[in-house]
Amino acid sequence: MNDVSAGEAILAPFAAHAAQSRGRRYPEPKPELRSEFQRDRDRIIHSNAFRRLVYKTQVFVNHEGDLYRTRVTHSIEVAQIARSVAVALKVNEALTEAICLAHDLGHTPFGHAGQDALNDCMRDYGGFEHNLQSLRVVDELEERYAEFPGLNLTFECREGILKHCSVHNARELGELGERFIKRRQPGLEAQIANLADEIAYNNHDVDDGIRAQLLDLAALREVRLFRRQYDAVAAQYPDLGERRVIHETIRRMINYIVLDFIHSTQAQLNAARPRTIEDVRANPKTLATLSDGCREEHLELKAFLREHVYRHYKVLRMTTKARRVLQELFEAFFKDLSLMPPEHRAQSVQAEAAQGAAGRARGVADYIAGMTDRYAILEHRRLFEPGERT
Ligand code: MG
Numbered sequence: 001m002n003d004v005s006a007g008e009a010i011l012a013p014f015a016a017h018a019a020q021s022r023g024r025r026y027p028e029p030k031p032e033l034r035s036e037f038q039r040d041r042d043r044i045i046h047s048n049a050f051r052r053l054v055y056k057t058q059v060f061v062n063h064e065g066d067l068y069r070t071r072v073t074h075s076i077e078v079a080q081i082a083r084s085v086a087v088a089l090k091v092n093e094a095l096t097e098a099i100c101l102a103h104d105l106g107h108t109p110f111g112h113a114g115q116d117a118l119n120d121c122m123r124d125y126g127g128f129e130h131n132l133q134s135l136r137v138v139d140e141l142e143e144r145y146a147e148f149p150g151l152n153l154t155f156e157c158r159e160g161i162l163k164h165c166s167v168h169n170a171r172e173l174g175e176l177g178e179r180f181i182k183r184r185q186p187g188l189e190a191q192i193a194n195l196a197d198e199i200a201y202n203n204h205d206v207d208d209g210i211r212a213q214l215l216d217l218a219a220l221r222e223v224r225l226f227r228r229q230y231d232a233v234a235a236q237y238p239d240l241g242e243r244r245v246i247h248e249t250i251r252r253m254i255n256y257i258v259l260d261f262i263h264s265t266q267a268q269l270n271a272a273r274p275r276t277i278e279d280v281r282a283n284p285k286t287l288a289t290l291s292d293g294c295r296e297e298h299l300e301l302k303a304f305l306r307e308h309v310y311r312h313y314k315v316l317r318m319t320t321k322a323r324r325v326l327q328e329l330f331e332a333f334f335k336d337l338s339l340m341p342p343e344h345r346a347q348s349v350q351a352e353a354a355q356g357a358a359g360r361a362r363g364v365a366d367y368i369a370g371m372t373d374r375y376a377i378l379e380h381r382r383l384f385e386p387g388e389r390t
Helices: 004-008 036-045 048-055 071-088 093-102 111-121 130-141 155-161 167-176 178-182 188-211 224-236 242-272 277-282 292-310 313-335 342-355 357-370 373-384
Strands: none
Touching: 036 093, 036 155, 048 071, 048 130, 048 373, 071 093, 071 188, 071 242, 093 155, 093 188, 111 313, 111 357, 130 155, 130 357, 155 167, 155 188, 167 178, 188 242, 188 277, 188 292, 224 242, 224 292, 242 292, 313 357, 313 373, 342 357
C-alpha cells in the first residue's frame, strides 16, 4: 500500500502530503502499510511519555477524582475535535491526530502550576517551556528504537508539536526554529490542532468545574456561549435532569464552535487560495480561525474560567502545593545528583560535563518533567518524610 491508498488521494493540494514531506532527521525506508504520518501517530501512541499522560493533569490534581480530565483524555478530545475539522477541510487527518496526541507530551506534573514552577527553577539555566520539552521528548528522550534516539518523527509533525518557542530558543533549532524568527506559520494541520486544544479545554473545564462544584449554573449563565445553548436546551427539555442538561449544553457549545471553526477557516482558504503547504506557511497570518463573534465569545468563556476556576481558592491551594513539591524536588536533586535514580543521575552528570551547570539543571528538569502527579508526590515524600520508605 502506498501513501495514496492510505487515504491521501482526497486531500486538498494545500494539505500536508507525505510524498512532499520534509522528511525525518534520520532517513528511514517508507512504511509498507501506513502513510508516513500514520506511522508518526502510531509511534506517539506507543511511547512512554504518552502513557504517562494518564496520570498527569491540567487543573485538577490526578487523585482528586476519577471523572476529571487527565492529559491523556484531554489529548484524545483535542484529537477528536481536530480530526473532524481536518476531514471537513480535506487536510491530513493522520498528521492532525499525531500532532494532537503529542502536543502535551512534555508537560510537567500538576499542569500549568508545575510548568511555571519548573520554569522558575530553570530561570538561570535556559528556562523550561513545555512545548520545547514535548519536542525534546519525541526527538531525544524516548528510548524505543535501535536505529535512532527519540521517535524520529516527520518534520511536519515536529513543526506542529512546537507550537510556541522563544526566538532565543528558536535559533538553536535550525530548520524547525526558522518560522519563529521569520514569523511564518506552520501547516494547516498544526494550526487546526492548536485551535482544537483551546476549544477542548475551555469546554471540558466547564464540565470539570461544575463537577468540582467550583462553578454553578447561575454564574455560568453570565457567559453568552453557555447561556444561549443552556436556555435552548432547558426550553426544549423542561423536565430533563440537570446532569443531562449540562452535558447536552456543552455538546452543543462544542458543536457550535467547531462548525464556526470549519466555516471561518474555509472562508479564509477561499480568500487566500493557498496551492501548497508552503503557501499556507508563507501566509501572513494563520488560516485556521474562528469568526470574530465566535472568537469573542470564546475569549469571554476563557476569562470566566480563569476567574472562577483557575483562580478559585481551592484550585490555588492545590497549585501552591504543587509548586512547592516541584521546587523542593528540583532544589534537592540539583544540589545532590546522587539522590536521583542512577540512570537520571548519569544523564545529568554527562550533560554537566558537556554544558556545565545548565546541563546539570536540564538533566534534573528532564527527570522532574517526566514524572506523573502521583510519582512526584511519592518522590517528594521519599525525600522529605522521615518515616517514608526510600
Ligand atoms: Mg493541551
